[in-house]
Amino acid sequence: MKDVINFLKVRRSVTAKSMASGYVNDDDLNSILSCGIRVPDHGALTPWLLTVIRDEARYRIGNEILAPEFKSSNPKASKEEIDYERNRFMRASVVIGVLSKPVSHPKIPLWEMELSSGAVCENLLIAAQSLGYAAQWLTEWYSYNKTMIREIGGDPKTDKIAGFIYIGNKEKLPIERRRPVREKVIKFLNK
Numbered sequence: 001m002k003d004v005i006n007f008l009k010v011r012r013s014v015t016a017k018s019m020a021s022g023y024v025n026d027d028d029l030n031s032i033l034s035c036g037i038r039v040p041d042h043g044a045l046t047p048w049l050l051t052v053i054r055d056e057a058r059y060r061i062g063n064e065i066l067a068p069e070f071k072s073s074n075p076k077a078s079k080e081e082i083d084y085e086r087n088r089f090m091r092a093s094v095v096i097g098v099l100s101k102p103v104s105h106p107k108i109p110l111w112e113m114e115l116s117s118g119a120v121c122e123n124l125l126i127a128a129q130s131l132g133y134a135a136q137w138l139t140e141w142y143s144y145n146k147t148m149i150r151e152i153g154g155d156p157k158t159d160k161i162a163g164f165i166y167i168g169n170k171e172k173l174p175i176e177r178r179r180p181v182r183e184k185v186i187k188f189l190n191k
């Protein structure tokens with residue numbers, strides 16, 4: 001178990017723009033997904049849905065959603081800018097969309113269901129990184145796009161995208177980023 005602690009203390013995301021699109025083997029992907037859905041979830045409501053976007057689906061969604069939706073909100077965008085958007089999912093080998101899909105419940109608040117979706121994202125990220133993959137949790141603009149919400153099985157009126165977990169190959173080790181000052185974010189109450 002010490003290995004888990006040692007890993008979590010140094011774990012680092014590799015940005016989608018610096019990862020390489022390659023191959024995630026099926027056993028690894030299954031492990032990542034199993035870890036992703038094994039999260040705290042008050043009442044075992046499973047208020048989320050995961051969509052694995054891989055192979056040609058990465059480009060299809062780029063063509064059918066990312067490029068046209070970007071163009072419609074940015075009518076003056078250049079062809080290069082639109083192509084950049086079209087290829088966003090191609091940065092990774094696999095992209096897992098995590099949808100917060102709350103259910104109606106008499107006691108468990110919506111907030112707790114949404115938090116559980118965040119736990120799914122974090123577990124996917126940790127699992128992928130622990131297997132040596134480059135991985136990053138991104139929302140970017142298209143997480144807030146209704147067509148994208150529908151594409152991954154959601155209803156824009158009630159559901160939200162918690163994030164897309166990009167998984168690819170690690171080409172080089174990422175440099176450390178600024179981390180919180182412990183004293184500023186952790187307080188102890190002793191009595």
Ligand SMILES: Cc1cc2nc3c(=O)[nH]c(=O)nc-3n(C[C@H](O)[C@H](O)[C@H](O)COP(=O)(O)O)c2cc1C
Nearest residue numbers: 011012013014015136137138139140141162163177
């Ligand atoms: C909900 C959520 C959404 C995020 N969306 C973006 C994003 O759209 N663009 C971005 O550059 N980083 C985004 N990030 C930040 C990165 O994924 C990540 O937190 C950062 O690179 C450092 O991660 P690390 O502590 O795993 O190294 C997001 C993080 C979270 C929690």
